[in-house]
Amino acid sequence: MKKFLLFLVFIGVGVSFQSCTDEVNSEVYHYTESEITTLRQTLNLPDETFDYTVVANRPIPGFNPDDPFHKATLGRVLFYDNTLSVDGSTSCASCHKQEAAFADTEKFSEGLNGQVGTRNSLPLGNTIGFVKYYGTDLTFQSGFFSWDEKFVSINDQSEAAITSPIEMGHSMWELATKIKADEKYKILFDKAYGGNNPITEENILDAVTEFVNSLSSRASKFDNSLPTAPNFGTPDVFADFEGFSPSENNGKRLFNANCSSCHGSSHNAIVQSSANNGLDMVYADKGLGAKEGLAYLNGVFKVPSLRNIELSGPYMHDGRFETLEEVIDHYSEGVQNHDNLSDALKNPSTQTALKMNFSNSEKQDLVNYLLTLTDYELVQAEKWSDPFK
Numbered sequence: 001m002k003k004f005l006l007f008l009v010f011i012g013v014g015v016s017f018q019s020c021t022d023e024v025n026s027e028v029y030h031y032t033e034s035e036i037t038t039l040r041q042t043l044n045l046p047d048e049t050f051d052y053t054v055v056a057n058r059p060i061p062g063f064n065p066d067d068p069f070h071k072a073t074l075g076r077v078l079f080y081d082n083t084l085s086v087d088g089s090t091s092c093a094s095c096h097k098q099e100a101a102f103a104d105t106e107k108f109s110e111g112l113n114g115q116v117g118t119r120n121s122l123p124l125g126n127t128i129g130f131v132k133y134y135g136t137d138l139t140f141q142s143g144f145f146s147w148d149e150k151f152v153s154i155n156d157q158s159e160a161a162i163t164s165p166i167e168m169g170h171s172m173w174e175l176a177t178k179i180k181a182d183e184k185y186k187i188l189f190d191k192a193y194g195g196n197n198p199i200t201e202e203n204i205l206d207a208v209t210e211f212v213n214s215l216s217s218r219a220s221k222f223d224n225s226l227p228t229a230p231n232f233g234t235p236d237v238f239a240d241f242e243g244f245s246p247s248e249n250n251g252k253r254l255f256n257a258n259c260s261s262c263h264g265s266s267h268n269a270i271v272q273s274s275a276n277n278g279l280d281m282v283y284a285d286k287g288l289g290a291k292e293g294l295a296y297l298n299g300v301f302k303v304p305s306l307r308n309i310e311l312s313g314p315y316m317h318d319g320r321f322e323t324l325e326e327v328i329d330h331y332s333e334g335v336q337n338h339d340n341l342s343d344a345l346k347n348p349s350t351q352t353a354l355k356m357n358f359s360n361s362e363k364q365d366l367v368n369y370l371l372t373l374t375d376y377e378l379v380q381a382e383k384w385s386d387p388f389k
């Protein structure tokens with residue numbers, strides 16, 4: 001409850017969350033005996049559904065606050081189901097693995113028939129971090145998901161994965177037809193959506209979104225070390241944390257001085273949505289530049305969340321760096337003077353690429369700080385794990 005409170009305070013939503021969580025927690029869902037017998041033929045589901053409240057119940061547009069139990073449970077089954085790919089080989093989890101904070105440890109993920117894409121899979125542990133890019137009406141939002149920000153929502157991103165000929169290769173219609181013939185889905189969709197025709201293309205995507213949103217957990221050392229904020233204010237992320245070692249606190253200082261203008265200090269929201277961070281002088285993948293056909297966006301990519309960064313390597317859109325040490329070396333000495341390089345990475349007087357020139361111990365401090373962003377609950381909890389037997 002405390003974490004949920006903090007979380008709401010963070011995103012600045014002043015609602016009566018006390019009554020709202022109590023209400024949800026008192027509702028416990030059971031399956032009938034015959035339902036559970038059918039489900040348990042293929043799935044390891046508990047008698048009572050897990051509670052995905054932390055995020056699924058937050059009052060933010062596009063995040064469906066009405067059912068943190070059955071929709072996310074259904075979403076979990078869909079997320080791990082190889083049936084989502086046309087040849088039964090690939091699920092969302094093939095490229096978004098729990099142990100890797102829902103990213104892929106491979107540079108490029110394998111999709112249908114061994115085909116690989118050209119981008120590193122993005123971790124899914126902080127979709128809430130992009131919440132400021134969601135407005136009251138999703139249709140008027142610019143994109144935020146994927147490395148070149150081509151999707152406005154997780155629904156759209158999921159649909160693209162399902163229908164991509166190199167990822168899963170289904171049409172949504174074919175997939176819905178397949179799912180309609182599956183006894184376990186009849187039960188799961190009925191619980192989640194009810195009505196006469198609960199298995200629709202729209203509901204498939206909605207349930208997957210519910211599950212993905214629920215992954216935005218907040219149980220890292222960083223979160224657990226945040227000082228208590230007075231009067232429900234925002235906790236002070238700049239003061240030294242009591243629970244941090246001197247090295248972690250110094251890493252935090254260095255991060256807030258050099259990195260937070262893009263990645264943010266609270267790790268709950270990205271400050272700058274996209275940037276060129278000087279990886280190359282000439283980019284093979286032009287990112288937003290290719291998507292928009294605009295030269296001034298060449299080499300500009302989404303600024304990713306750094307939550308769980310320890311587990312989600314390799315790093316950058318093309319997975320070029322294996323370790324966090326290599327990433328820090330890049331920012332310390334390797335930033336390229338590309339025409340589109342972000343001002344935040346330029347020396348203000350010369351207007352050329354900044355060399356941060358961290359000492360070895362500063363580099364270690366930065367790495368130690370980044371390691372405090374790992375939420376081990378996210379990668380271990382059964383409620384986010386593969387439910388298939």
Ligand code: HEC
Nearest residue numbers: 092095109110111119120121122145146147157158161167
């Ligand atoms: C074959 C591998 C593969 C499969 C299967 C796959 N993804 Fe992805 N996913 C990726 C890659 C690679 C990216 C980055 C794409 C890009 O930038 O163009 C990505 C990006 C995303 C993002 C954007 C995250 C962000 O922070 O911008 C979401 C959300 C996502 N995937 C959800 C899903 C869901 C849900 C499924 C199943 C319906 C799925 N993916 C299936 C590889 C995959």
Ligand code: HEC
Nearest residue numbers: 258259262275277301302303304315316317327331342344
């Ligand atoms: C100008 C904005 C900006 C600043 C300042 C910045 N970054 Fe980044 N960072 C980015 C962008 C953009 C990417 C993705 C680039 C790409 O893949 O092409 C990125 C990627 C990363 C990644 C890899 C994430 C992943 O999922 O692959 C890490 C780790 C990282 N930055 C850490 C840092 C640290 C540490 C600092 C400070 C020393 C820093 N960043 C400063 C914009 C910035």
